[in-house]
Amino acid sequence: MADRILEKQHEHEREQERERLRKLEQQDLEVESKRGARPLEGFAGGHTTWTGDQDDQAAARVHAGDADAAREASERQARLEPAEPQSEDEDDSGLRRE
Known part of the structure; x- marks a missing residue:
């Protein structure tokens, strides 16, 4: 009896995890379907000495x-x-x- 209850609980937990992963995958697909510029995460407020025209020609070629x-x-x-x-x-x- 206790084994059956534990098995049901484990199956319920597995189904919840699968549903969570399905939602995350759907969010990923929605983001990937939209093309365009994306911000660099983690660098938004960082100080840099880089200028916009440094290596533009080389970067465009490479x-x-x-x-x-x-x-x-x-x-x-x-x-x-x-x-x-x-x-x-x-x-x-x-x-x-x-």
């Missing part, structure tokens, strides 16, 4: 395809497909090597 590559990697991961290196400069994760 990181030109990062957003598309990251989106493709995320979609590939969601489909559980292995990464395919597209050039000599990329490793197996699909990210550029420096």
Whole structure:
């Protein structure tokens, strides 16, 4: 009798955890469906000597395809497909090597 009660309690707890994870996943999907600039968390109020035009040209050249590559990697991961290196400069994760 006590075993049955404990088993019901454990099943109820597992179902609550699954529901919590479903809600978190739904929130993640909603955030990811909206494209656009996102603030850097943790750095909003930090002091920096960095200026806006430092390395802009180099950054634009080096990181030109990062957003598309990251989106493709995320979609590939969601489909559980292995990464395919597209050039000599990329490793197996699909990210550029420096």
